Amino acid sequence: MLILHIAKHEDWESALTKGEYSPVSLSLEGFIHCSTPEQIIKIANSNFKNEKGLVLLCIDSSKVKAHISFESSGYDYYPHIYGALNLDAVVKTLEFEPGSDGNFTLPQEVNELVKLLK
Template identity: 50%
Template sequence: MKTIHHITRRQVWEEALRSGNYQADSLLTEGFIHCSTPVQVLRTAERFFKNQTGLIILYIDIDKVESEVRYEPADNELFPHIYGALNLDAVYKTIDFEARDNYFVR
């Protein structure tokens, strides 16, 4: 199984579970859902989610994602982007992810 990660607010994920549909804000504004590889996820958190609370990481089985997944360049790396809604059954695990004194703990 090949895993990619997506960081979101717990409240947003819980609403997706109730509605049966997950669409990050970036899907509307940029046309895709930002994700990270396992190696990139902590750097992504430090850069974009510093000092935020109520976060979770979605563990996504890339083979189950129904929308197109593209690896595209950003910051001299290739990041996975999901071009469409994320089907909930592609998410096989979630973990709480909180900032503590300028670093993240799982």
Template identity: 50%
Template sequence: MGIDQLILHITTRDRAEIAQRTGVYRADSLDTEGFIHCSTQDQVIWVANQFYAGQRDLVLLCIDPQKVNSEIRYEAVEGVGTFPHIYGELNADAIVKILDFPPHADGTFLLPNNL
């Protein structure tokens, strides 16, 4: 994956709105693990179906890695692949799009058409 491609983060609509108001986004994992979990477009559906099946009120933060002020590391997750992790707060101006991310009736996710 090229550094110029968008990376994605799954969160709730409320948290995305707070980021827009305050100018920064913080995930719980920043405090518990030291980074914000992100995915590439090829990975995000696996992540959504693995960890968020059936959850409603989700959105995708579409992040331009060139605009992120914190360090981004692409790190191996054993048996799964290499994922982008943001080591610090995410500056809201790096979020170029926020997309609704509802599950289908069976609880599974597909990529939004407008991604």
């Protein structure tokens, strides 16, 4: 199953050097926030509107070594990764920039990955 995570470009570059991805949310909240492909645009437009310098991590959940739990947040269930993300679980990274109106759209590559990882 494909899950997605929005990261700052510099945080992802740092992860490539360290050998694992451990964002601030992991130390503050104990998990890495992720979304399904159906959820990601709403999350991006709610929390990252107009923000530049982002990448979308496309994660094969079957390759994640840490525990993943789908947990309720309001009206929906979101995947949370409880531990550092092993880099080999990231099957693709995509530049994730907002449009001129500040909103995000789903990159076409995500739909292709969904089909591959079913």
